[in-house]
Amino acid sequence: MTMTIGITGSIASGKSTLTNYLRKQGFQVIDADAVVHELQAKGGKLYDILVDFYGKKILAPNGEIDRQALSEQFFSDKTVRAEVSTLQNTIIRQELLARRDDLLQKHEVVFMDIPLLFELDYQSQLDQVWLVYLDPAQQLERLMKRNNYTEEQAKKRIAAQLSLEEKKKLADQVIDNGGELSATYEQLDDLLEEIRHVEK
Numbered sequence: 001m002t003m004t005i006g007i008t009g010s011i012a013s014g015k016s017t018l019t020n021y022l023r024k025q026g027f028q029v030i031d032a033d034a035v036v037h038e039l040q041a042k043g044g045k046l047y048d049i050l051v052d053f054y055g056k057k058i059l060a061p062n063g064e065i066d067r068q069a070l071s072e073q074f075f076s077d078k079t080v081r082a083e084v085s086t087l088q089n090t091i092i093r094q095e096l097l098a099r100r101d102d103l104l105q106k107h108e109v110v111f112m113d114i115p116l117l118f119e120l121d122y123q124s125q126l127d128q129v130w131l132v133y134l135d136p137a138q139q140l141e142r143l144m145k146r147n148n149y150t151e152e153q154a155k156k157r158i159a160a161q162l163s164l165e166e167k168k169k170l171a172d173q174v175i176d177n178g179g180e181l182s183a184t185y186e187q188l189d190d191l192l193e194e195i196r197h198v199e200k
Contacts, residue, residue: 009132
């Protein structure tokens with residue numbers, strides 16, 4: 001029996017901590033952000049689409065997309081953001097699901113780390129969804145520190161996603177990442193034990 005499990009959270013909730021741990025345990029993890037970076041690289045399927053929309057102002061001197069410039073443009077205009085998102089998300093979804101299907105040929109369990117899992121309705125493609133949860137105040141603090149954002153910049157990016165409280169209601173499992181790392185890993189180990197039991 002094969003199983004696909006989605007890992008999601010919100011910006012700065014600590015998904016990468018979990019996915020790194022899963023990889024160390026020998027599990028296959030598809031990182032949606034990494035796939036997007038590949039697709040947005042020069043020659044990638046999304047590169048021309050983004051340059052057509054935003055022009056050369058989103059390009060770095062080497063011709064690659066400047067992620068900071070793209071982010072600023074993307075969040076500055078809601079109407080354009082919606083149009084670009086629709087185009088991007090169609091291509092990204094096709095790529096992610098193709099990679100998942102390939103991995104399921106060889107592995108019984110595949111994890112998919114998808115930041116906007118609920119917002120883009122990926123749950124219908126998954127057997128379970130695990131949410132990495134963080135108290136909203138901690139989330140704001142971590143994002144400001146990690147990205148060197150002002151409070152206003154951080155709140156703007158958090159507001160562009162469903163709140164963690166909303167996601168909590170939709171998830172099958174919730175992993176609290178607000179305490180010690182060992183406590184996070186302990187929760188994860190319990191969930192992995194359940195999966196291994198199902199596999200047998």
